[in-house]
Amino acid sequence: MIGKDIRIERIIDRNTGRAVIIPMDHGFSMGQIDGLLDMTKVITDVSEGGANAIVLHKGMVKRGHRKHGRDIGLIVHLSGSTSLNPDPNDKVLVCTVEEAIALGADAVSIHINLGAPNESKMLEDGARIVRDCNRWGMPLLVMIYPRGKGIDPSSPQTVGHCVRVAEELGADLIKTTYPGSPEAFARITKACSVPVFVAGGEKCSDLESLEMIRDSVAAGGAGVCMGRNAFQRENTRAFVHSICRVVHHNVDPKKALEQP
DSSP states (O other): OHHHHHHHTTTSOTTTSOEEEEEOOHHHHHOSOTTOSSHHHHHHHHHHTTOSEEEEOGGGGGGTTTTSSSOOEEEEEOEEOOTTSSOTTOOEEOSOHHHHHHTTOSEEEEEEEETSTTHHHHHHHHHHHHHHHHHHTOOEEEEEEEOSTTOOTTOHHHHHHHHHHHHHHTOSEEEEOOOSSHHHHHHHHHTOSSOEEEEOOSOOOHHHHHHHHHHHHHTTOOEEEOSHHHHTSTTHHHHHHHHHHHHHHOOOHHHHHHOO
8 A cells, every 4th residue: 555655645744644635626517617717827826825735637637737836736536527417416437547647646536425316326436446546556535425305415424424435435535524513523533544524615704614624623634625615715825825724733713814
């Protein structure tokens, strides 16, 4: 597993054991949205803000990764669906582990929606990706959420179920929904043997986002994997810097926002 260990160190800070990951794969599902129109600029802003890694689809790697600013880890996303699909929760594989290796990826990621009509196919695809990742020594980030008819997306029970499925499947890193309280999240992270990251959640104020991140880290979380709540801020670079101060240095959210 030495290959995985080496690559994970490009994503998770070895001193804090935490990471700030900024997914920017949203254009595939949502189109030309605000914040992702100039990919080279936003990647530079995120890297200069201090993020540990970004998530991109394979076709976007050439748009700016490692061209400007400080170095930053690269996670290539293997799953996709669009908002135009009658079932946007149906994620299919659009890239392979081998393609990601050729692009210089430090890790790959897949998306699974538990409770969606095509859950079984997403799990089957996930199992195949795990086998490929183990063969090539490539870390796998599993983004997994409870989504489906009649399912509470933030229930501690369903979020915990998602985390357990990802762990049992063979994930090296897990991203999921914050279940609403530090106590509920602490129970989830304590029962999991791999790093668990919270998603950014619904759009909220700068302070509210940072407070959620602070609470999740205090409850044993490994950091945050935040997309639109980061790159759609008025000043992406400054906000990512504030996130990093909270995650890596345990700075109070209000103080983190005051720093330049």
